[in-house]
Amino acid sequence: GQNIDQPTEMTATEGAIVQINCTYQTSGFNGLFWYQQHAGEAPTFLSYNVLDGLEEKGRFSSFLSRSKGYSYLLLKELQMKDSASYLCAVRPSTDSWGKLQFGAGTQVVVTP
Amino acid sequence: KAGVTQTPRYLIKTRGQQVTLSCSPISGHRSVSWYQQTPGQGLQFLFEYFSETQRNKGNFPGRFSGRQFSNSRSEMNVSTLELGDSALYLCASSLDNSPLHFGNGTRLTVT
Numbered sequence: 001g002q003n004i005d006q007p008t009e010m011t012a013t014e015g016a017i018v019q020i021n022c023t024y025q026t027s028g029f030n031g032l033f034w035y036q037q038h039a040g041e042a043p044t045f046l047s048y049n050v051l052d053g054l055e056e057k058g059r060f061s062s063f064l065s066r067s068k069g070y071s072y073l074l075l076k077e078l079q080m081k082d083s084a085s086y087l088c089a090v091r092p093s094t095d096s097w098g099k100l101q102f103g104a105g106t107q108v109v110v111t112p
Numbered sequence: 113k114a115g116v117t118q119t120p121r122y123l124i125k126t127r128g129q130q131v132t133l134s135c136s137p138i139s140g141h142r143s144v145s146w147y148q149q150t151p152g153q154g155l156q157f158l159f160e161y162f163s164e165t166q167r168n169k170g171n172f173p174g175r176f177s178g179r180q181f182s183n184s185r186s187e188m189n190v191s192t193l194e195l196g197d198s199a200l201y202l203c204a205s206s207l208d209n210s211p212l213h214f215g216n217g218t219r220l221t222v223t
Contacts, residue, residue: 033211042116042202042214043155087155097206098145098160099168105154 004103006088011109012078020073020106022088030094034062034073035087037105043087046073075108083110114138116215118203124221130191133218137184137205143167144186145212146178149200158201161186162208190220198222 004024012018024032031050035043049055049064049071061074075082085107089100117136125131137144146158157170161180178188184205190197198221204212 035214042216045211045213048211089155093168096160096168097209098143098162098204098212099157099170100155100212101157102147102155 004088004090004101006086006103006106008104009107009109011111013111014078014080016078018075018078018108020075020086020088020108022071022073022103024069024071024088024090024101024103026090026092026101028092028094029066029090031091032062032064032071033089033091033100034060034071035089037085037087039084046086078110080110080112083108116203116205116213118201118215118218120218121216122219122221124223125193126223127193127195129193130189131193131220132187132189133201133203133220135186135188135203135205135215137186137203138213141205141207141213142184143206143208144180144184145204145206146186146188147202147204148172149202149217150198155202158188193222195222 006022033048034046037043047062054063059076064071085105087105088103119134143162145160147155149155159178160168164180175191180186200217202217204214206212
């Protein structure tokens, strides 16, 4: 079947680190995206992994293991503005960048 | 550079009516995709257009249709609206080998 799983909600304190896990079982795999979505706003692109390993971008890092069907997004030095939903998405086809399969999203709540 | 623009932002329709949503992609982006977002199902792919051709279609009934114009602007249409069609409809555009840029969406309420 086709499944992308991520936790529903995570809570962390300002300044802390949070790791959002995503596991996937899809009919094809050509990369994994992480998007951030604040309430009432558009999802915004955070990261893209197509090869195994860690990609670091400032306070955000994303990791991929294709053999395990697993990715995580690491948010460091949490700030209040990081409170948002984080969406994991798989690109299943080689012929399309527009067709993504999304997980249900992880709501991250940052507390003072 | 202007982002992806969707109109209208909010729409209220009654069951059985039809609706047309509009999307203007980022200048230079030829790929436009549409997604439906609901609390229960999350983001689900509707269709993708590239150079006026539908390149991919998701698992939605035929009541959902779309098209793309020569200037890359896109419209999606939903006919014979049902209560379950109430959702946030998101449009996204991209260059053909880059991540999607989403618009703020159209919030459709069907009563």
